[in-house]
Structure formats: structure tokens, C-alpha cells
Amino acid sequence: MIAPEIVIFSAQGRASLSALQQQAIESIAPVTYISNLSPLPDDQLVKLCYSANYIGLTRRTCTDFHHEIISRLPNLKGLSVYATGIEWIDLVALQAQNISLKFLPDYSGTSVAEHAIGLLLTLSRRIHLSDRKAAAELPPTVSLRGWELNGKKIGIVGLGRIGSRIAHLAKAFGMEVCYYDPNIEAEFRAVSFAELIQQSDIVMLAASLNRENPLIVTSEVLRAMKPGVYVINPARPALVDNAGMLDAIRSGRVAGYGVDDTPFSLDELHSVEPGRILQTGHTAWYSDEAMERGTQMWIDNLVALARCPAII
Numbered sequence: 001m002i003a004p005e006i007v008i009f010s011a012q013g014r015a016s017l018s019a020l021q022q023q024a025i026e027s028i029a030p031v032t033y034i035s036n037l038s039p040l041p042d043d044q045l046v047k048l049c050y051s052a053n054y055i056g057l058t059r060r061t062c063t064d065f066h067h068e069i070i071s072r073l074p075n076l077k078g079l080s081v082y083a084t085g086i087e088w089i090d091l092v093a094l095q096a097q098n099i100s101l102k103f104l105p106d107y108s109g110t111s112v113a114e115h116a117i118g119l120l121l122t123l124s125r126r127i128h129l130s131d132r133k134a135a136a137e138l139p140p141t142v143s144l145r146g147w148e149l150n151g152k153k154i155g156i157v158g159l160g161r162i163g164s165r166i167a168h169l170a171k172a173f174g175m176e177v178c179y180y181d182p183n184i185e186a187e188f189r190a191v192s193f194a195e196l197i198q199q200s201d202i203v204m205l206a207a208s209l210n211r212e213n214p215l216i217v218t219s220e221v222l223r224a225m226k227p228g229v230y231v232i233n234p235a236r237p238a239l240v241d242n243a244g245m246l247d248a249i250r251s252g253r254v255a256g257y258g259v260d261d262t263p264f265s266l267d268e269l270h271s272v273e274p275g276r277i278l279q280t281g282h283t284a285w286y287s288d289e290a291m292e293r294g295t296q297m298w299i300d301n302l303v304a305l306a307r308c309p310a311i312i
Contacts, residue, residue: 004053004077004306006031009061021299028306029054036061046072056302058082067093078305082298084108084285085236087209102301106161107294108285112260113165115284116234117173119258120202122278123230124149129275142274150174155191155200157216158207159184162234166206175202197221202230209236219244222254230256234284237263249276260284 006029010016013035017025025031034048037060045062046069049055053075057065059082070076070093078100081089086103094101122128125146132138154170156163159181167177167188178189180196197203203225207216217231217240225231231254233240242263248254249272258278269277285294 004029005051005075006054006056006302006306007034007049007052008032008056008302009034009036009058010056010082011035011037011058011060017295017299021295024303025299025306028303034061039063042069045069049073049076051075054078054080054302054306056080056082056298059088063088065089070094070097070099078102078302080298080302080305082294085209087211087214087236090211100305102305104294104297104301107297108287108290109161109165111287111290112162112234112284113169115260115280116162116166116204116206116232117169119232119234119260119278119280120149120204120230123232123256123258123275126275128278132274138274152176152201153178153199154202154204155179155196156188156204156206157181157193157196158205158235159186159188160206160208163204163206166204166234170204194224197225199226200229201226202232205231205233205235205239207235207239209238214238215241217241217245219247222248225253227253228255230254231258233257233259235260237261246272249273 006025008031010033013033014022040061050073052073054077057079065088067090070090076099079094080102082104084104084107089101126144129138129142130144133142133144150173153176156167156177156179159167159179163179163181164186167179170177178191178196178200179186180191180193205216214236219241222244237259245254245257246268249257256276256278260280261282262279264277264279
């Protein structure tokens with residue numbers, strides 16, 4: 001039997017893996033390690049992976065693994081991605097070519113939940129503005145007056161692994177927790193989507209992004225929200241109508257928006273009151289613990305694909 005070919009993309013190539021991880025994957029098949037930190041053009045990605053039977057892939061290397069790429073990889077049998085969300089992968093195309101997929105549904109759930117609460121705390125206590133004011137970057141007229149989480153109603157859209165962790169953290173702060181998720185029954189109060197957006201002081205987005213129809217918070221939804229609401233989005237910026245959000249912030253209907261990405265330009269940020277929009281660089285998942293768990297799960301998945309492709 002001819003050993004399968006494996007291609008692994010990571011920030012530091014082979015050095016991204018521990019010695020034990022290297023040994024585990026290299027004992028199965030020849031491995032090509034490719035160090036990469038930014039998305040590759042489709043043609044280059046296909047060239048590097050053309051002979052691969054199994055690929056270890058990160059979103060740094062590819063942000064849209066679409067059907068045209070997949071159709072040009074005739075030897076591909078399995079894909080192991082270092083990601084929780086898989087909306088960037090064409091699942092229909094994978095299935096059409098009998099390519100198995102492995103991903104990481106829960107390697108960073110704790111980190112993302114904690115980051116989501118961090119976004120909320122930063123906005124509620126104006127910590128980001130306090131830091132800038134202490135550095136003399138803001139005029140003295142900018143207010144640092146905050147508000148308490150205790151007693152506020154938080155509505156969580158999506159009560160999966162991350163959403164449920166956020167709910168428990170919010171409860172620890174004395175918040176009233178409700179959620180909308182038609183697929184889950186939990187200890188917290190389930191409500192309709194309409195009730196959630198109309199009555200919540202904080203709307204927390206913990207839903208997955210859908211490749212075909214990603215938008216959850218439309219301009220219409222924003223208009224239906226409780227005046228003065230705060231919206232926290234540790235998931236994907238594509239869940240929100242960003243132009244509508246800018247309008248809602250400018251009008252004051254939405255008091256603050258925290259998002260773990262950078263959908264707004266500096267000009268757009270300058271067009272609203274300082275501190276009303278808080279962006280972080282898609283780092284909610286990025287912690288020592290999550291990286292350790294994620295890398296091990298990623299390699300374990302790749303090993304499983306290469307060892308037992310028929311039963312994956």
C-alpha cells in the first residue's frame with residue numbers, strides 16, 4: 001500500500017507542532033509542512049496541495065475553501081481544519097467528492113465566552129476609553145461613567161457550547177439570562193427571537209454563521225431592539241448588518257457594539273461617539289489553553305483521517 005501524502009499549513013511549519021505531534025503524524029505518511037500567515041491565492045493553494053490525500057488547514061491560509069478549489073484537488077480524501085466555524089468550507093462540494101471533514105467544535109469555547117464577557121465589561125465600564133484618557137489621547141470632556149451588569153437582562157442568541165458558557169458567566173454577575181435557540185432546552189429561560197430583541201438590555205450573539213444566509217441582525221431587527229441596548233458579537237461580523245449598526249449607533253438606539261473582528265474602518269469609527277464601538281482583532285479564541293487544545297485536536301483529527309479514512 002502506498003502511504004498517503006499529507007500537507008499541513010501552519011504559522012511556523014513543522015515547529016508549530018510538538019515533538020510528539022510530529023512523530024504521530026509522520027509515522028503514518030510523508031508530511032509536507034508549509035509555513036504561512038496569510039490567505040493564499042487559489043492557484044497557489046491548489047499547486048501546493050495537488051498531490052495531497054489529506055490536508056491540515058487553517059483560516060490564515062484559506063478563507064473560502066470553495067467548490068472550484070475542491071474540484072481541482074483530485075487526490076484529496078480528507079480535510080482537517082483548525083477552526084470551529086466551517087461556513088468558509090463548501091460542504092456540498094466536499095460531499096460530492098466523498099471528502100471527509102474534521103473540525104474543532106469546542107477547542108476554544110471557554111476562551112471565546114470569557115472574551116465575550118470581556119467585551120461587555122469593557123463597554124459597560126468604558127475601560128477602553130479610560131485607558132486612552134489616561135494616556136492623554138482623549139479630551140477631558142469624554143465621560144468614563146459606566147454601569148453595572150448586575151440586574152441587567154441579557155438575551156443570548158444561540159445556546160450551544162459557547163452560548164451556554166456565556167450564560168453561566170452572566171448569571172455569576174447577577175444578570176437575568178434568557179436565550180433564543182429552537183434546538184436546545186436548557187436551565188435558562190427560553191424566549192422567542194422577537195421577545196429577546198425587544199426586552200434585552202444586552203443582546204449577545206453566540207450563533208454559528210450560515211454559509212448561505214448569514215445575516216441575523218438586520219436593520220429591521222436593530223429598529224426593534226430596546227432603546228439603549230448593547231450588542232455583543234464574539235461570533236462573526238457577517239451576522240450583523242454593519243451599515244445598519246452604524247446608523248443605530250449614530251441614532252442612539254444601540255448604545256454600544258462589541259465585535260471580535262474589525263468590520264469598521266477608522267473613518268467609520270470616527271463618525272460615531274468615541275467608545276460606542278469596540279473592535280478586537282478576531283482574538284477571542286486566542287489563548288494559551290485554547291492553542292494547546294486546538295493543535296492537539298487538529299493533529300488527532302488528521303491522524304484519524306489518514307489511518308481510518310473508510311470509517312470517518
